[in-house]
Amino acid sequence: MKIEIAKSCGFCFGVKRAVQIASKHRGASTIGELIHNSQEIARLKDECGVKTLKNINELSGETAIIRTHGITKSDLATLKERGTKVIDATCPFVTKPQQIVEKMSAEGYEIIFFGDSEHPESKSVTSYANKVYIVSNADELEKLKLRNKVALISQTTKKLENFNKIAAALISKCKEVRVFNTICDATFKNQEACQELAKRADIMIVIGGKTSSNTKQLFYIASELCDAHHIENADELEPAWFKDKELCGITAGASTPEWIITQIIDKIKQITA
Amino acid sequence: MKIEIAKSCGFCFGVKRAVQIASKHRGASTIGELIHNSQEIARLKDECGVKTLKNINELSGETAIIRTHGITKSDLATLKERGTKVIDATCPFVTKPQQIVEKMSAEGYEIIFFGDSEHPESKSVTSYANKVYIVSNADELEKLKLRNKVALISQTTKKLENFNKIAAALISKCKEVRVFNTICDATFKNQEACQELAKRADIMIVIGGKTSSNTKQLFYIASELCDAHHIENADELEPAWFKDKELCGITAGASTPEWIITQIIDKIKQITA
DSSP: OEEEEOSSOSOOHHHHHHHHHHHTOTTOEEESOSSSOHHHHHHHHHHHOOEEESSGGGOOSSEEEEOTTOOOHHHHHHHHHTTOEEEEOOOHHHHHHHHHHHHHHHTTOEEEEESOTTSHHHHHHHTTOSSEEEESSGGGGTTOOOOSEEEEEEOTTSOHHHHHHHHHHHHHHOSEEEEEOOOOHHHHHHHHHHHHHHHHOSEEEEESOTTOHHHHHHHHHHHTTSEEEEESSGGGOOGGGGTTOSEEEEEEOTTOOHHHHHHHHHHHHHHHO | OEEEEOSSOSOOHHHHHHHHHHHTOTTOEEESOSSSOHHHHHHHHHHHOOEEESSGGGOOSSEEEEOTTOOOHHHHHHHHHTTOEEEEOOOHHHHHHHHHHHHHHHTTOEEEEESOTTSHHHHHHHTTOSSEEEESSGGGGTTOOOOSEEEEEEOTTSOHHHHHHHHHHHHHHOSEEEEEOOOOHHHHHHHHHHHHHHHHOSEEEEESOTTOHHHHHHHHHHHTTSEEEEESSGGGOOGGGGTTOSEEEEEEOTTOOHHHHHHHHHHHHHHHO
16 A cells, blocks of 8 residues: 655644744743644653643743633733733734734724634634624524624634635625635645545545644545544554555644654554555 | 516616706716616706716816716816816715725725726726726636735626625635625615516516616526516517517616616517507
8 A cells, every 4th residue: 555645734834833932941831732732742741841731720830831822812911910921832823813803803893703612723813802703604694693894814724615605605794894814824735735635545544633623624625535534643543444445645734743643654554564 | 478577676776866866957967878778868868958978078068967887086086177066976886985995095905896897887986996906707816916905896786696706716815805895785686586587487578778787787697597688678679589478577777767667568568469
């Protein structure tokens, strides 16, 4: 069986940057998981002495690292009030939508955020709004009574096609729709490369955290085109998956470190040898 | 054969208003056709003494009536410089996009106008822009090199579905797309009613000026659903069209006066009696 890695996959700019920042701050704590990959979080703890806290109330040290997805405006304010040293590892592509949401809210726009309401990025970005609706598809707009001026912003890891459907529904309902395409380029590229490979592959192994939004999107794209499996580590691989398969495609979410990808490929080679 | 008139058709708010304004100004001249209906233009001349000029240079009297579609910013400025008395019969739904285009241009947005470049409304609205691209479909955007901030505005008589396609293409290309849904409600309603009737009818007679954009849209909608004919007056009716037809639907563009619709229905009744 041949193994091929997608032309674009794995660590994105924001994740690379956050891991680099965190690894330089031994003894500091991140508020929530720095990135959506538990193995890398464990490595940061073991090798760099960076702990992961559930929320700001667990903080006892002086230095807090802000995760790639950002934290809420009020949490940030509380940390500053307490005199906590704040190291901002928020992805710049998340800081941008936070700023947009704050500015549009101040200008009187009602905010429509396309995202998963439970995702930390959604929570951090929408915390900058006065009035906001978080929607995961166009149908959810039907029941909303909107003003004539709305601003539409997306979670960075969403699919453009679905974002456009929401934009179209809003344009039918409102006089002015200010659309900010805040979907990340890296997300685009990984999705495109995944699609291209999945079309040719017999099986796709999608590697990444189970809570990672962008990994879930990759899995969704792959599973529409071939037999796909979403795993976090090599232990989850099942030999039966690879029976009679000729081409195995590999892709990984933006928070998946290279060392995990390598481990998994080695294990697949071993299984199919 | 049964004849049924679409639930919504004919004179819209802006046209009604313009005809009312013009008919009160005997001796005044309109710059271009007040509305896109040559029969009504002829009636205004004969009954109300309102002339139609090709452009501002033909103007010799003191009073100029601005047509429903508006005139260009520079023509308006010239008239004011010359001391011409200006009676503004521009449809308020056209004045609005003029203002939007001017404001967005001033704020540094590149303007994308969805319209027919030769239509007087397109000319009047886009004359308020610093930099503008007039496009008639999404494909035309491909060759454009756009800035990251664009504003999208529509000719009032366009189809929402096509407007949304252009919006989607822009959202893929630009970071911020400010979408102003300037499509007129009357246009929507007439199109919806036309579609509903054309689905049931065997033949649709679409009445309106041959240069009327909204009438052309109605004809397009009807012709996709049944045998449709776009006519301006009763003389164009052909008896052969109605052979073996059970239901004849009637619709009319926003500039078509009721007296023409009545004339045409009377003639159809006569033909099919």
